[in-house]
Amino acid sequence: MTDFDDRLRFAIDLATEAGALARSMRQGLGAVETKSSIDFCTAADLAVEALVRRRLDEAFGDPVIGEEAGGDPAELVWVVDPIDGTTNYIHGTANWCVSLALVHRGAVEIGVIHAPDLDQLFVARRGQGATLNGRPLRTSGLRHGGGAVVEVGWSARRPLALSLDLITQMIADDIEFRRCGSGAMGLANVAAGISDGYVELHINAWDALAGLLLVREAGGWTNDFLAGDGLRLGNVVVACTAELTGRLQALGPLRGVA
Ligand code: IPD
Numbered sequence: 325m326t327d328f329d330d331r332l333r334f335a336i337d338l339a340t341e342a343g344a345l346a347r348s349m350r351q352g353l354g355a356v357e358t359k360s361s362i363d364f365c366t367a368a369d370l371a372v373e374a375l376v377r378r379r380l381d382e383a384f385g386d387p388v389i390g391e392e393a394g395g396d397p398a399e400l401v402w403v404v405d406p407i408d409g410t411t412n413y414i415h416g417t418a419n420w421c422v423s424l425a426l427v428h429r430g431a432v433e434i435g436v437i438h439a440p441d442l443d444q445l446f447v448a449r450r451g452q453g454a455t456l457n458g459r460p461l462r463t464s465g466l467r468h469g470g471g472a473v474v475e476v477g478w479s480a481r482r483p484l485a486l487s488l489d490l491i492t493q494m495i496a497d498d499i500e501f502r503r504c505g506s507g508a509m510g511l512a513n514v515a516a517g518i519s520d521g522y523v524e525l526h527i528n529a530w531d532a533l534a535g536l537l538l539v540r541e542a543g544g545w546t547n548d549f550l551a552g553d554g555l556r557l558g559n560v561v562v563a564c565t566a567e568l569t570g571r572l573q574a575l576g577p578l579r580g581v582a
Contacts, residue, residue, distance in 0.1 A: 326400060326428060328426070328428075328433050328434060328449070331384065331386075331426060331434060332434050332436075332447070332449055334379075334380075334383055334384075335424050335426070335434055335436045336436055336445065336447060338376060338379050338380070338424065338436075339422050339424050339436045339437070339438035339445070340438055340445065341375070341379075342372045342375055342376055342406065342422045342438070343421070343422045343438040343439070343440035344440065345368070345371060345372055345375055346368045346372050346406070346407055346413070346420075346422065346440065347440045347441070349366075349367065349368040349371060350368065350413065350416075365392060365410065366407070366410060366413070366414065368406075368407060368413070369391070369392050369406050369407045369410060370392055370406075371406075372406035372407060372422065373390045373391065373392045373393055373404060373406035374393075376388065376390070376402075376404050376406060376422075376424070377390065377393070377404075380402055386400060386401070386402055386426075387400075387401050387402070388401065388402045388403075388404055389401055389402070389403045389404070389529065389530065389555070390403075390404040390405070390406065390530060391404070391405045391406065391408075391528065391530045391531075392406060397555050397556055399428070399429060400426070400427070400428045400429075401426075401427050401555075402424060402425065402426055402427075403424075403425045403426075403427055403529050403530050403533050403534075403555070404423070404424055404425075404530055405422070405423040405508060405530040405531055406422060407420055407421075407422065408420060408421050408422075408423050408506045408507060408508040408509070408530075408531050409421060409504075409505050409506025409508070409509060411505055412504075412505045412506060417505070418439070418441035418442050419439070419441075419442075419504045419505055419506050419509050420439065420441070420505075420506055420509070421437050421438055421439040421440075421444075421506060421508050421509050421512075422437070422438045422440075423435075423436075423437050423508040423530065423531065423533075423534045423535070424436045424437075424534060425529075425530075425533035425534040425537065427533065427550075427555065430550060431450060432450065432533050432534075432536065432537045432550075433449070433450045433537075434448070434449055434450070434534075434537070435447070435448040435454075435533065435534030435535065435536070435537035435538050435541075436448075436534060437508050437509070437512050437534050437535060437538070439509060439512075443457075444456060444457060444512075445457055446461075446512045446515065446516075446534075446538055448515075448534070448537040448538040448540075448541040448542075449541070450537060450541070451541075452541070453541050453542075454515050454537070454538045454539075454541035454542045456512075456515075456516055461515045461516050461517070461538065461541070461542040462517055462542055462543055463514060463515060463517055463520075463539065463542045463543050463544035463564075463565035463566070464514075464517040464518075464519070464520050464565045465517070465565055465566075465567060466520060466565060466567045466568065467517075468520075471498045471499060471500050472498070472499045472500065472520040472521065472568055472571075473499075473500045473501075473502060473519045473520050473521075474494060474499050474500070474501055474502070474519065474520055474521035474522065474523060474564065474568070474572070475501070475502045475503060475504055475510040475513070475514075475519055475521070475522045475523070476490060476491055476494070476501050476502075476503055476523055476524065477503065477507050477510060477522070477523075477524035477527060477561075478503075478524060478525065479524075479526065479527075481526045481558070482525045482526045486525055486577055487524075487525060487577075489576065489577055490523065490525065490575060490576075490577040490578065493575045493576055493577070494575060497571060497574075497575070499520075499521075499568075499571070502519065506531075507522070507524060507527050507531035507532055507535065507561070508531055508532070508534060508535045509535075510522040510535070511532065511534075511535025511536060511538060511539055511561075511563055512535050512538055514535075514538075514539050514542075514544055514563050514564060514565070515535070515538035515539045515541070515542035515544065516542070517542075517565070520564055520565050520568050521562070521563060521564030521565065521568050521572060522535070522539075522561065522562075522563045522564070523560075523561065523562050523563075523564075523572060523578065524560070524561050525560055525577060526558050526559065526560060527558055527559070527560075527561045528558040529549070529550075529554060529555050529556075529558060529559075532549055532558075532559075532561050533549070535563070536549055536561070536563055539563040539564075543565075543566065544563060544564060544565050544566060545562075545563070545564055545565075545566045545568075545569045546561070546562065546563040547559075547560065547561065547562045547563075547581045547582060548582065549561055560578070560581055562578055562581050
């Protein structure tokens, strides 16, 4: 039988070690590979992913799908973003993280996100809740008063006009938008009740899976991201405090997302 408790403890230590490595490599970063005008890869992305792969292989022999070196879906597979929010990492902004998710038979069992600059460790285990630095998380329930705040991510993988249309429709419905530059952190912030939602017309599994488990375990709503081969191809993502679900699903570019 698969030991998830063991893997959860291991993932927490690993995310901490990986975050420390990324942080230590930030000075004298060296060459930055440009995948597109807003998509980058540094030596730290490569080194952190290699570390995570090595450790998981040594400890459990588990396969990995990672942002930098790829990988194939399997019955049990870790889905890893060594540095999510690479642009923030390069620019010296705090909003970047290491994101680790464990998928078993189509369900995300474990999600761990470590944001070293913010000293934040988010942990979720399916059916057992989500925590930030050991404190239980709840989505906002729109309790802040004032308008809802939703982060919108985008990338060159979808036409920018579609995201601008989404933002325009959100503003018309009194929903404030933000863009913090890390999908994983954007989702973690929804779980923590700091923002009310995160949407993006296409995001990859390594950016999203740990954060989606956090949101669900904190009582929020998410679309069925893994439907339609989301693990390999990525998908649209909608994650929010349950109170906001209908309003987001009513926006043109998100209609039909379930
Ligand atoms: C990107 C960030 C960004 C999101 C993009 C991702 P990266 O990941 O999470 O916020 O909008 O879809 O590709 O390149 O920083 O790992």
